[in-house]
Amino acid sequence: MELANKRALITGAGQGLGRAIAQRLAGAGMDIALHYRDSAEKAQQTAQQIKQLSRRSLAVQADLCEPEQIEIMLEKVRSELGPIDALINNAAIFVPTPLEEFDAAVWKQIFEVNVFGPAALSQSLGKQMKVRGAGKIINILDVAAQRPFASHAGYCASKAALASLTKNWAKALAPQVQVNAVAPGIIDWPDFFSDAQRRSYVQQTPLGRLAAYDDVAGTVLFLLKEASFITGQIINVDGGRTL
Template identity: 35%
Template structure:
């Protein structure tokens, strides 16, 4: 399962799942573009860790919700590495509240990043992925997009929207031998989960047959598989990495 010398752009790669994905790809010898919006110090740490191993990394600051910034990021990294072989759309935010209290601003903020950012990055990298030798589009969704979740109408909507987007792009790039797939993690031990009250975490854990939360590496390994040649006959799929949670 090799991604050696493949150029991989990972959005939201300074923290959480994106950080783990970027590091895992780097450990396998990939050229990794570490995108971040504001967590510059953390992004530098990721870059340094990758560059200490077989991979190579550069930083790429951009707010994925801003198309102009995404285009500028693409131009900069293209000068460094050339075309993008693998795009991992991971960047996302939450603005949680019950729907009756949710404002249009709360709704739009999440839509702009979680779906608008995916559109922007995919649009800018689309020709590269389609033209690459087995290009890869990998979208990071969530079990919340499959099940829904109390207080997350905006977030759940964006994450379920990625399913239709992934399947459509898979059809549109299949003739070139490139693929599009989606990973839907369950509840992962990140800063986001740490902010959830302990009693709520306990209730979530009761719904997970494997009786544990996911580690970042559980998700990163699946993404690296999808980025590799080993997944060449898999496209348009939604991979649940959720410990057996039903949906």
Template identity: 40%
Template sequence: MFNAKDGELGMSENELEGKVALVTGGSRGIGRAICHRLASDGAKVAVNYQNNKDAADATRSDIQALGSEGVTVQADVGKPEEVSRMVRETESSLGPIDFLVTNAGVAEIEPPSEMDFQSFKRMMEVNVDGTYLPLIEVGKGMRSRGFGRIVCIASIAGLRPRASQAAYGVSKAAVIALARNVAEGWAPAVRINSIAPGLIETDMIQVMTEEQRNAIAEATPMKRLGQPEEIAELAAFLLSERASFTTGQCYIASGGRVTLP
């Protein structure tokens, strides 16, 4: 943390050691990479999943292999009663939650004229409600204890217009706005930031053809797609005291595809 006397940013060797982290959608892709990254720094990690218990169990085994404590907790993060239970189970197993990463999400890439209303509602439920509900529920304890760090995983779709991503873009823009607005009211004890990744190589992009993926990589200044571990590195930084003067910000990790003034 910042040492006002010396004017330097000091780092403890294992500053995440013993901290408790809850990662929603933690069994696969970016969420799994974040679980691995936090566990490697000694954090105890709760892996939230909705349906894929095998993937969640595998992530928990990875956490334990890294020498940390891990648990799995099933919940649909778009449903208030399940989120409340998820938080209770996590804190019963690991202790009060210090870090929250809201990563669970769904993506349906269709023009709004072709998307039925139920699909639209489900995307909002998972992406928006699924960020809001854990943030508010976990935030109660963080605020009462006077400490908390939250990272919300959004997308560059929330920052740049694409006709085929209208509904998805709206949901991710809401995540960015939610993090910014809540951060202002909860500072200084609780810091909240969001990350807007570009296209990341996870199983979510397998619906795209190789030609489509290559075209996006070529259109990216870095000339490649991102890796989950790169987003995990940024998330770990934002949760740490290296980012002690940062809250309410959206960090773009898109290989240069999105630049804002």
């Protein structure tokens, strides 16, 4: 897809990986809608930086647990930026769900943010892209969906659900819309990793280091810009750790 003057919506783009993806796509000529929930100041700052690249940018707030807020956000993006050509489902929560106690509220929140939010956005924007005849959706997963952290079963299961939906939407929205996913390995050490576990993780990673935000952002850019005949696929960006 030629990216100049196309429009991307990136969720959770006030900070972290979402922000890095936004900056990378703006650098490639896209106009950017930065979604945030609490990181208003950082999202506004990022929007200003993107405007300095002579791209249009808009920071929009929504709690992905609230379907009405998602609809209001989409209407704002459509009226201020125009129709969206690329959706990046990046926002997620990473919280423990220990075996010792089942907390239904925590499980519900994980699935609301990590699965239902992306589903609402993908269905709404995917249908519009299909009608317009083109579009791309990229879901940010985690290799932990394939090799789970025992302490984070809910998170890992939510990413596995989004992996399944990636394939589902790739079929449902074809041939106009391509739907793919990027599954990073560890970028930021989880708190529960001991020093010994950190050393062992890097030693068992063929490329010998953690993923960087830009490794993932570059793969998103590849899928948007170059991948003309790929759909329903998951690219692991983990330096070979899952081999």
